[in-house]
Amino acid sequence: MDIKRKDLLSLSDLSVYEMDLVLQTAASFKQVSARDIKKVPTLRGKTVVNLFFEPSTRTRTSFELAAKRLSADVINFQTASSSMSKGETLLDTARTIEAMRADMIVVRHASSGAPHLLARSLKSAVINAGDGMHEHPSQGLLDLFTVWEKKGTLRGLKVLIVGDILHSRVAHSDIHGFQKYGCDLHLVGPPSMVPSGLLGTVHHRLETALPGADVVILLRLQRERQSTGFFTSLREYAKLYGLTAERLACAHKDVLVMHPGPINRGVELTSEVADGSASAILDQVSHGVAVRMAILYLLSGGTRRRDA
């Protein structure tokens, strides 16, 4: 029982078997974070490099904590301190880091496909921590983990993804993940942000999609998209697609509300919903560390049976 791949680039090419492995491994790692001494020696002597070409606090911290709890050595490269500004290509930067014998490179980049470019030419394992508008596989896996843990199953659940599906790497990973687990997927948002041709039933009104929903995943709205006409105004967006307690009442009584963060209170959802009993937003954050521990562990050649 192990993962036979060098890299984790997307959920579109991950099998259900491999996703199972990550979720089950994450379940046992979750306990490590609950301990007083939150550390296991699993990756002692391994070097993990966080190569972030986009500002990120949440994902980078989560990967850093995950690696440290596995006793790996962690180096963080951020755009400001990288050589990219000196005209060095992405590939040259990555090769330089590889030459320092990094075992795993966690990469975040504003361009879709950047991690694929690295994975093709580097021997180190490459983990996609979000590439452009393509995928964010570790977020997709932690979303699956959160639903699986809370609901006990994934199959047959009615899952809504609401917002800017077109530009959201989280949505793209979620779509592949939930679809592979046999969920009933519904994509909600304005036509500019929810094109046809994706997997899932398309809705342009939130009200028609909500009844019976088991899971509602809200996507962060990028305010700068307003200037290119993807939405008219925050006010109108909130009016059309904002999740209120009143709207949420139409969903399944045990509905789970999720959001990859950071949340825009009053836009994607009201504070009442964000802080309410249906919200699993903070669980997602803590599950993120466990899922990323599982990813680092499995890609380093670990098997599911381990001594955590």
Add this chain to the structure above:
Amino acid sequence: MPSPTVRILIQGGRAIDPVSGRDEICDLYIEDETIRKIAPRLKIEGSYITLPAAGKIVVPGLIDLHTHMREPGFEYKETAAHTISAAAAGGFTSICVMPNTDPVNDHQAVTRLILEKARQAASVRVFPIGAITKGQKGIELSEIGELVEAGCVAISDDGRPVSNSRIMRRAMEYAKIFDIPVIDHCEDLSLAPEGVMFEGATSFTCGLIGIPAASETIMVARDIALAELTGAKLHLAHISTGGSVHLIREAKRRGVTVTAETCPHYFVLTDTCVQGFNANAKMKPPLASTADVEEIRAGLADGTLDAIATDHAPHAAHEKGLTMDSAPFGIVGLETALPLSLRLIEDGVLTWTQWVEKWTTNPARILGKPLGRLAVGDMADLTIIDPALSWTVTADTLRSTSKNSPFLGWTLKGRAVAVLIAGKRVDIGQSYLAA
């Protein structure tokens, strides 16, 4: 390298010439620059070189209406000598070169430099295309008459198309004075300024910004309207979508002076080639849908699309090695165009005669050049093709300096085995005796 003799007998090949209506197994005798005799089993006195051509196809030399020669300015992508050498290897006897060099070919000094580079290579004919506007900036017209005087055969702002309709109208009016075509790269730059690939299911799942098919059709419609307004000769470059084919078909029916070309990748590949973030599948216009490929093929079959062109666009490995959004648009095509287009014959889309029309007869007509013919007294520009020769496209089998081809690793059928320009054989990188 030119052959030392000027007397050549091509024996037993199938000669195809749509202009004179010839399609027969025969011999062709060439002396100096000219085709002197055509007949089955010719008897020629004296000494001459024989090119046995049984099983081969003899056609007027291929003319590429759309090549990006990178000299001056971008020699690191490909020098003029290498582009010309790749063209000869691909079976071309003439190439029309786009003005997006550095400096831009918007002045006769640049035109003369390009022609001087071609003269030094002493091989394929090079026809420069001048820029419509100074610096291809779309603001001020180039001195079109001076460009024509220096040797430009057409004008185009290919790659950076003229968005302003008033400027485009004026360009068409000026082109009429010199009876040259205005070649347009049809793209509405305001619709998807950051587009990377064709808009559709693949662009959504890859997270790449899409360019909708409408980007091309909007400008095709505008250009047709302007050609109608001005009566100028309009030639539409690298047509890639079904919507454009429909507009051109309808315009031709009304008698608008419009011609159009497509490229091999638009009838062989679709947008799914981009999957896995393949920068060698990134070009403009972008690879479109399966339905578009079918429409392009139909447009070739019924004559809506007059010509096939390569849009040969070399880019260095370090440029194509960038992320998808940063990598430049374009692929090399001179050496793969012939076999890829032969698939149209195999698939029953074109007859051999139509195939020759797309590559020589019609390009010569669009340019108004006395080329693309194979009759006694005609210029001896011709290509001998072995349609059965299989070869694999690799970095080593391509003469182009840059190897940015989506067809690397493909095994293709058909290749030029000899190329004659003005009666002289040119080096195409392989032995005829072994062919």
